[in-house]
């Protein structure tokens with residue numbers, strides 16, 4: 001099947017793009033890497049009247065360190081994130097997790113902004129951003145909004161983004177020397193969407209402090225395991241009783257079955273992925 005007819009627009013400036021998005025008479029949809037949108041259009045599950053190609057907007061394509069945070073433009077591709085020395089040094093969680101996103105052909109095109117605007121419940125990037133306490137800067141003709149990642153992902157393919165807004169920048173606190181990061185996902189084959197996965201950040205690990213434990217692939221959107229965090233904070237990473245209590249506390253999360261695994265399977269896999277990501281955390285100290 002091929003996409004329904006659409007009008008193609010490829011603006012050279014952000015202002016032109018925002019102007020088109022602000023036109024309420026146009027059903028306009030941004031195109032970034034196209035790795036999700038093009039298949040959806042070909043299946044006629046997305047039928048925009050106007051396809052707004054963002055790929056010439058160089059003002060959305062940057063990685064920079066500003067003070068104590070890393071700013072990433074929405075159009076930066078996974079492959080560029082993986083190649084960046086700034087990302088390797090300052091956001092080591094990305095270096096752990098990004099090789100698990102799909103395959104290199106898809107990582108060469110797929111963008112950080114496209115992934116978070118899509119908000120697939122099994123995608124890695126939304127969970128990484130919540131674990132890293134990131135914020136998302138949106139732009140529209142009416143101005144700018146800064147939305148904490150904690151508040152951005154609302155449900156299956158549902159975000160706080162308004163129709164006339166673009167994801168512009170993702171702001172992530174740069175890692176400090178005492179911080180640690182862990183990641184683990186359970187998949188049928190490398191590169192598949194996860195049946196259950198988790199991204200973790202910690203201010204320190206002996207004992208654990210300021211843990212952020214965020215699961216993906218198990219529910220409608222990234223879920224912070226606040227009860228497990230509370231149990232583990234202040235405990236040693238060798239405390240197996242605390243680990244067991246934290247695993248038991250994961251029963252309070254929401255589980256939805258999908259084509260990758262049933263809700264029961266997911267509710268068991270979370271125990272394994274938590275334990276393994278905590279082990280990675282000890283190994284991956286910055």
Ligand SMILES: Cc1cc2nc3c(=O)[nH]c(=O)nc-3n(C[C@H](O)[C@H](O)[C@H](O)COP(=O)(O)OP(=O)(O)OC[C@H]3O[C@@H](n4cnc5c(N)ncnc54)[C@H](O)[C@@H]3O)c2cc1C
Pocket residue numbers: 029030031032033034035036037038054074075100101102103106109110111112113114115117118120122123124125161165166167168191192193194
């Ligand atoms: C075979 C296959 C396997 C995959 N496996 C994985 C995986 O394991 N993990 C994973 O996370 N993903 C996976 N993906 C999805 C891939 O990561 C996509 O690249 C990503 O989800 C969307 O990014 P994109 O840049 O291609 O966005 P597009 O497909 O261009 O757009 C996706 C959506 O975001 C909107 N959008 C794009 N950019 C913006 C913006 N700046 N502002 C507002 N809205 C915007 C579009 O309008 C569209 O609704 C897979 C894809 C394929 C085809």
